[in-house]
Each structure stands twice: as C-alpha cells, then as structure tokens.
Amino acid sequence: MLHNQIKSDIKQCYENLSNQLDNFIPRRAQNYLVAEIAKTLGGEYHAKHRMLVAEAGTGIGKSLSYLLGAIPFAVFNNKKILISTATVALQEQLINKDLPLFNRIYPKEFSFILAKGRQRYCCNHKLETSCSSDENQQVSLWDEKPKKSDLDILKRMLIASESGKWDGDRDSWPTTIPDRVWQQIVADKHSCHAGLPKHRDCPFAKAREHLEKADVIIANHALLMADIELGGGIILPEPEKTIYVIDEAHHLPQVARDFSSAAASLKGAANWLEKLNQSVGRLAELADYKKSGRFQTALSENIALLIPSLRQIANSIDDAQFNKDGVYRFEHGELPAWLQEEAKGCKDASKKALQALGKIHDLISERSKDNEILPRVGEQALTESGFYLQRLENLEKVWNLMAQPNKDKGAPLARWIEKSPDRENDYIIEVSPLEVGHRLDQLLWSRAVGSILVSATLRALNQFDYFCRQAGIFEKEATRFLALASPFDYKNNARLVIPALPLEPQADKFTDLLIDTLPEYLEGETSSLVLFSSYWQMNQVADKLRPLAKKNRWELLIQGEESRHIILKKHKENCQKGKTSILFGTGSFSEGLDLPGNLLKNLIITKIPFAVPTSPVEEAHAEYIESRGGNPFLQISVPEASKKLIQSVGRLLRKEEDSGRVVLLDRRVITRRYGKALLDSLPPFERVIEHV
Known part of the structure; x- marks a missing residue:
C-alpha cells in the first residue's frame, strides 16, 4: 500500500504547482495518471510486478505526471529513478524545464542529472597521444592516414581540455567532430579506468561520480540497453534499486533489437588483425614474456586462423546472389553448409584471440599500476590493446551469432551479407x-523495482497487444494498462477529410494524381504540412509544383534540401510574416514535429504509412510469420501503419486552442476491410468522407 507520507507529498506538490503556474488548469486525465503511477509503484495492483503501460494523448502532460507520481x-523508499527517452528534445525538456519546475514544487531535496554513455566522452590520454610529436604513434591506430584537418582539430581539443575550457563531452564541443576523428580519442572500457594515473580525472570518470549521487537520472534508450546488456548497474544504477520510467x-x-544485433566486415577485419599481429610481440614484452608467452602464442595462432578464413569467405561469396541494394539474406536464417563450418571456426578462433589479448592487456595494466613499466609506455600500450579488444569483442559477437544453431522454439536470427x-x-x-521481448523481460522488467511505460502512441488498432509482444510484457494480468484520451476538442476543432479520388496509392498514375490534386487542398491555406511515403514521390511532386508555388507566392520547404532545423525556422518566420508556407516531408516529419497554433492548420497525408518490408530484418520477420501460417501484412504492416497514422495526425493539434484540417488522400481506409479499424483508431475528428 502507498504510505500516507507519499500521498501527502504528492498532494503538496500539486498544490504548489497550481501556485507556481499562472495559467494552470487542472486536468482530470493528468490527475488520474499521477494516481495510477503512484498506486502501481506502491504495489496496490500487484505486490511484485509493478508495471504500468499508459498511452496518454497530446496535452495530458505525461512528463509532469510521472515526476509527480514517481x-x-x-525518495521515500530510497530508490533511484531512471527516465529513459528516445529523443534529445525530450531530454532537454526534462532537464531544462520539467525537473527544475518540479524541484521548486517538491518539499524535499532531490538531485537530477543527464547521463551519457562512455562513447560521448573523450579519453584525455588518447587525445594526448593523438597529438604526440611522434608521427608513428600518431597514426598507428588510424584505419587510413589522417588528414591535416583531422590532426588540427585534435590539437585544438587538447589545448581546450588542458586549459579547462572543454569538459571532454562530444556534445559540448562547438563544432561537429567527424566520426573518424572521434573514434581515435573516444573513451573505452578497456584502456580508460580510474586505476591508472592518467585516467583518474578523465571526463567519463567525473561524469560517473555525479551520476552515482543523483536521485533522478535522465538517459536515452540506447544507453539503457547498453547498460542492461552488460548486466545492469555498470553505467546506470542496478535494476534492483531502480524505478524505470520509459x-x-x-x-x-527497435533500440533493443539494434543492441542485440552485430556486424563486422570480412577483408576489413582481416586488415586490422594483421596490424594487431604485428603488435603482439611488443605488447607481450610489456606484459612480461614469462607470464604472457602462452597468451602471445594463443593470440598469434588464432589470428593466423582468422585472417585466411575471413578472406576465403569473402572470395567464396557469389555476387550474383545479391539484390539491387547489395544485400544477400539467408532464408529462414539458415546458412549453407560451407559457411556454417567457417562460422564455427571463426567463432572459436575469435573467442580464443579475445581471451588471449584480454590476459595480455590485464598483465600490462598490473605492471603499470606497480610502476614496473614507464607510465607513458604502459598507457600507450593499454590504449592500443584496448582498441583491438573492442574490435575483437565485436568480431566474436558476430561469429558467435552466425554459428548459433536455429532453435526449435521462437523466431530464428536474421542473417545476411551486405556489400x-x-x-x-x-x-x-x-x-x-x-524478437527481443524475452530479453527485455529477462534483463529489465523482471528485475526492476517498478516500470512505468508511457507514450502518446502505444496502441495499434486500439489494442496494446502488438506493443506488449514487441516489448516483452508477458505478465498482462499483473500489468496495469491505461489509454487516456487527449483533452483536445477534436470534434469541434478539427476535420478529417477523405476526398473522392479515382485512384488508390498503388496505382501507377497516383503520383500524377497527387500533382493534379494537391493544389486544390493547398489553395487558401496559410500553413500546410504534406507527408509523403517516399523521398522519390515527394521530390517528383515538388518539382512539378514549383512553378505554381512561385506564381501563387507560396514558399515550398522540402525536407532534405536544408537541415530540419533551418526548414522549420524558415516555416515559422513565414507564418509570422503572414506568408503562405508549405512543408513537404516524409515519415520522420510525422513524429516529434511541434507546430502549434498558426504554424499548422492544414495537414495532408498522401498515403497510409505502410512500411514495405525491404530491410533484411523485416523480410526475415515476415518470412517467419508466414512459416507459422500467419499473415505478416495483418500482423505487422497494419498495426505499424495504425501507429504511424496516429502519430501523423497528431501533428495537427498541439494545444487545446488549436484547430485545423487533416486531408487523407488514401481511400483504402474506406475501401479495404482493415480500413475501418485504422479509421476507428484515430482521434474523434469530425469526418468528411466524399463519395466517388
């Protein structure tokens, strides 16, 4: 049960909130969400499985709700809170706006911090080494010879770091750091640890100190997955002491799937293995031959097995098997016999090589701590061996997964080769x-103190089933589910128009139809967003409409022609000046785009956002469902389209006073059996369905 002190604190916060905000309007749905979060965490619905899954529409105030409820x-139970988001924009909102506000209204002390992964920080020692006057030392770990501009930026970073003007955080450097440069100085778990003198004041170590003291930690989904894949509690707090707000x-x-995936080149890997082989003797000498001799032998022997195997696999691949995108996918994840055997060999050799280099690395580390070798020499060697350890870890992961036999139960792995x-x-x-649901359940949900999952779009076709299957929420009876409608007056403030068009999107002439039809629905509108299903179609339509736009003094702003930030800035300036401004965008403009008030009055969706299963993973998933007698279109494509369509129409009304029109130029919502379910999952707009 929820302790009375917690109830009192929540009530006090709410009273203080109404006093802090001049235009504060109590929202019934927000109050309900706060109460349900608190009761779920208090174990009122289930003593052990404390999980709430809440779809909360735009305007409810999700972030303030979970801060109030969690x-x-x-704080009362001495637990940590980890808030994980998908976007930088939401992280910035929480850190700069929501949490400072909550700090003012909460009667007790609490601290919060933004967490970043090790890869967002530079390693001071690597930075120093990369700027060394020794040219051989400078370039030894680069895949290709560095450009002068690369070395110049590194020198500027070193000066800024040593003078205290830069904290080593990649995001705080004033200009974009090229990936090839950042990879030379990025902190890594092997060579960057506080046991070594040069690393005691490194940027990541300082960040970790602050992290351990914070009550509330903001992270992204990628960092969360990185931590739990390592076992949890390595970068972020332990799951057993943490309440997760997702x-x-x-x-x-999708982020979980990406983290469970692996990729490695063939000839590229053989090339860096050759470089490693040339360094083995020197590293073993620093580790002390008496102790490291057998590890040196094992490492050299397994590198000698890997290099010809990787090159032989590359030479045995038949280019004729690749599709137009340069991909060859193995049906049902099954490898041909020859590759299965090669995979087993690469798995064993890469595992043994990784173990041997790990032992050499540890011996060098011990000798460095005991001052048996010069600190500068030891740390340079640890940087180099750490670099190769990371590459070997990835290589071992790839070949371990490739060699893994398909299981009788569950989905197979998707396996493919790409040019x-x-x-x-x-x-x-x-x-x-x-499918990654079981992994999320095993590593996260089953271990957490409590889990609160929120989003404006979690249901597909008005059901949570699709999301539960994806996210590994198997304890449905013990899980609390909420679907809270937005407070917006959709019926009176917005219309959904489905025009009487003679063609559907799969018709050959549909792009020509869009070119002819769109002007009718853009005419007289000051601020429009047109969402397309592909860049190709968007650009075709844009090119044909440019003369008309010029004649009518419309400003067409096309995604991809300039950065998203610049395009949106121009759109806002146009609207403020009373100019007609029209945004053309694809799928990425259907989510996270905030255009309140007069910035968007007219939203046109050219097509139901069905994803064509073109990626190897999507193709493999559809193949797996078919092999089990299922229908991938109804089981994957329609639910995904439902979610994306809801996200798309969600661009129109962003505040309670907003109004406007949605035009859907895809009559399949009327003509197909699945169409009614798609329509019924949308907000309750006034519907205008024109008849052909």
Missing part, C-alpha cells in the same frame, strides 16, 4: 534477432 515514492516507449523494442560501401570487393556480415 519521485515522492522513490517515455516515448514505442521506440524501445561494403567503404571498401571495394569487401563484405559485411550482419546478424539480428527478430
């Missing part, structure tokens, strides 16, 4: 799970 409970929760399954975009005649081996 922080008093966590905002923008509909993104979590390398960077190296001619090289290939990338890639592996990905199809």
Whole structure:
C-alpha cells in the first residue's frame, strides 16, 4: 500500500504547482495518471510486478505526471529513478524545464542529472597521444592516414581540455567532430579506468561520480540497453534499486533489437588483425614474456586462423546472389553448409584471440599500476590493446551469432551479407534477432523495482497487444494498462477529410494524381504540412509544383534540401510574416514535429504509412510469420501503419486552442476491410468522407 507520507507529498506538490503556474488548469486525465503511477509503484495492483503501460494523448502532460507520481515514492523508499527517452528534445525538456519546475514544487531535496554513455566522452590520454610529436604513434591506430584537418582539430581539443575550457563531452564541443576523428580519442572500457594515473580525472570518470549521487537520472534508450546488456548497474544504477520510467516507449523494442544485433566486415577485419599481429610481440614484452608467452602464442595462432578464413569467405561469396541494394539474406536464417563450418571456426578462433589479448592487456595494466613499466609506455600500450579488444569483442559477437544453431522454439536470427560501401570487393556480415521481448523481460522488467511505460502512441488498432509482444510484457494480468484520451476538442476543432479520388496509392498514375490534386487542398491555406511515403514521390511532386508555388507566392520547404532545423525556422518566420508556407516531408516529419497554433492548420497525408518490408530484418520477420501460417501484412504492416497514422495526425493539434484540417488522400481506409479499424483508431475528428 502507498504510505500516507507519499500521498501527502504528492498532494503538496500539486498544490504548489497550481501556485507556481499562472495559467494552470487542472486536468482530470493528468490527475488520474499521477494516481495510477503512484498506486502501481506502491504495489496496490500487484505486490511484485509493478508495471504500468499508459498511452496518454497530446496535452495530458505525461512528463509532469510521472515526476509527480514517481519521485515522492522513490525518495521515500530510497530508490533511484531512471527516465529513459528516445529523443534529445525530450531530454532537454526534462532537464531544462520539467525537473527544475518540479524541484521548486517538491518539499524535499532531490538531485537530477543527464547521463551519457562512455562513447560521448573523450579519453584525455588518447587525445594526448593523438597529438604526440611522434608521427608513428600518431597514426598507428588510424584505419587510413589522417588528414591535416583531422590532426588540427585534435590539437585544438587538447589545448581546450588542458586549459579547462572543454569538459571532454562530444556534445559540448562547438563544432561537429567527424566520426573518424572521434573514434581515435573516444573513451573505452578497456584502456580508460580510474586505476591508472592518467585516467583518474578523465571526463567519463567525473561524469560517473555525479551520476552515482543523483536521485533522478535522465538517459536515452540506447544507453539503457547498453547498460542492461552488460548486466545492469555498470553505467546506470542496478535494476534492483531502480524505478524505470520509459517515455516515448514505442521506440524501445527497435533500440533493443539494434543492441542485440552485430556486424563486422570480412577483408576489413582481416586488415586490422594483421596490424594487431604485428603488435603482439611488443605488447607481450610489456606484459612480461614469462607470464604472457602462452597468451602471445594463443593470440598469434588464432589470428593466423582468422585472417585466411575471413578472406576465403569473402572470395567464396557469389555476387550474383545479391539484390539491387547489395544485400544477400539467408532464408529462414539458415546458412549453407560451407559457411556454417567457417562460422564455427571463426567463432572459436575469435573467442580464443579475445581471451588471449584480454590476459595480455590485464598483465600490462598490473605492471603499470606497480610502476614496473614507464607510465607513458604502459598507457600507450593499454590504449592500443584496448582498441583491438573492442574490435575483437565485436568480431566474436558476430561469429558467435552466425554459428548459433536455429532453435526449435521462437523466431530464428536474421542473417545476411551486405556489400561494403567503404571498401571495394569487401563484405559485411550482419546478424539480428527478430524478437527481443524475452530479453527485455529477462534483463529489465523482471528485475526492476517498478516500470512505468508511457507514450502518446502505444496502441495499434486500439489494442496494446502488438506493443506488449514487441516489448516483452508477458505478465498482462499483473500489468496495469491505461489509454487516456487527449483533452483536445477534436470534434469541434478539427476535420478529417477523405476526398473522392479515382485512384488508390498503388496505382501507377497516383503520383500524377497527387500533382493534379494537391493544389486544390493547398489553395487558401496559410500553413500546410504534406507527408509523403517516399523521398522519390515527394521530390517528383515538388518539382512539378514549383512553378505554381512561385506564381501563387507560396514558399515550398522540402525536407532534405536544408537541415530540419533551418526548414522549420524558415516555416515559422513565414507564418509570422503572414506568408503562405508549405512543408513537404516524409515519415520522420510525422513524429516529434511541434507546430502549434498558426504554424499548422492544414495537414495532408498522401498515403497510409505502410512500411514495405525491404530491410533484411523485416523480410526475415515476415518470412517467419508466414512459416507459422500467419499473415505478416495483418500482423505487422497494419498495426505499424495504425501507429504511424496516429502519430501523423497528431501533428495537427498541439494545444487545446488549436484547430485545423487533416486531408487523407488514401481511400483504402474506406475501401479495404482493415480500413475501418485504422479509421476507428484515430482521434474523434469530425469526418468528411466524399463519395466517388
């Protein structure tokens, strides 16, 4: 049961909130969400499985709800809160707006911090080494010889770091740091640890100190997955001491899938293994031959097995099997016999090589701590061995997954080969799970103190089933589910118009029809957003409409022609000046785009956002469902389209006083059997369905 002190703190917060905000309007749905979060965490619905899954429409105030419902409970019970988001924008909102506000209204002390992964920080020692006057030392770990501009930016970073003007955080550097440069100085778990003198004041170590003291930690889904894949409690607090608030929760399954995937090149890996082989003797000498001799032998022997195997696999691949995108996918995840045997060999060799290098690395580390070798020499060696350890870990993960036999139960792994975009005649081996729900349940939900999952879009076709299957929520009876409608007056403030068009989107002439039809629905509207299903179609339509736009003094702003930030800035300036402004965008403009008031009055969706299963993972998932007698279109495509369509129409009304029109140029919502379910899952707009 919820302790009376927690109830009192929540009530006090709410009273203080109404005093803090001049235009505060109590919202029934928000109050209900706060109460349900607190009761779920208090164990009132289930003593052990404390999980709430809440779809809360735009305007309810989700972030303030979970701060009100969760922080008093966590502080009273001495638990940590981890708020995980999918976007930087929401993180910034929480850190800069919502949490400072809550700090003012909450009667007790609490602290909060933004957490970032190790890869967002530089390693001071690597930075120093990369700027060394020794040219050989400078370039030893680069895949290609660095450009002068690369070395110049590194020198500027070193000066800024040493003078205290830069904290080593990639995001706080004033200009974009190229990936090839950042990879040379990024902190890594092998060579960057506080046991070594040069690393005691490193940027990541300082950030970790602050993290451990904070009550509320803001992270992204990628960092959350990185931590639990390591076992939990490595970067972030332990799951057993943590309440998880997963905002923008509909993104979590995809992030989890990405983290369980692996990829490595063939000839590229053989090349860096050759470089490692040339360094083995020197590293073993620093580790002390008496102790490291057998590890040196094991490492050299397994590198000698890996290099010809990787090159042989590359040479045995038949280019004729690749599709137009340069991908060859193995049906049902089953490898041909020859590759299955090669995979087993690469798995064993990469595992043994990783173990041997790990032992050499540890011995060098011990000798560095005991001052048996010069600190500068030891740390340079640890940087180098740490660099190769990371690469070997990835190589071992790839071949371990490739060699893994398909299980009798559950979905197989998707396995495919892709032509390398960077190296001619090289290939990338890639592996990905199809379903990650069981892994999320095992690593996260079953261990957490409590879990609150929220988003504006969690249901598909008015059901939570699709999301539960993706996210591994199997204890449905013990889980609390809420679907809270937005407070907006959709019926009176917005219309959904489905025009009487003679063609449906799959028709050959549909793009021509869009070119002819769109002007009718843009005429007389000051602020419009047109969402397309593909860049190709968007650009075709844009090119044909430019003369008309120029004639009518419309400003067309096309996604991809300038950065998203610049396009939206121009759109806002146009609207403020009373100019007709029209945004053309694809799927990424259907989520996270906030255009309140006069910034958007007219939303046109050219097509139901069905995703064509073109990626190897999507193709493999559809293949798996078909093999079990299912229908991938109804089981994957329609639920996904439902979610995306809800997100798309959600661009129109952002505040309670907003109004406007949605035009859907896809009559399949009327003509197809699944159409009614798609329509019924949308907000309750006034519907205008024109008859052909």
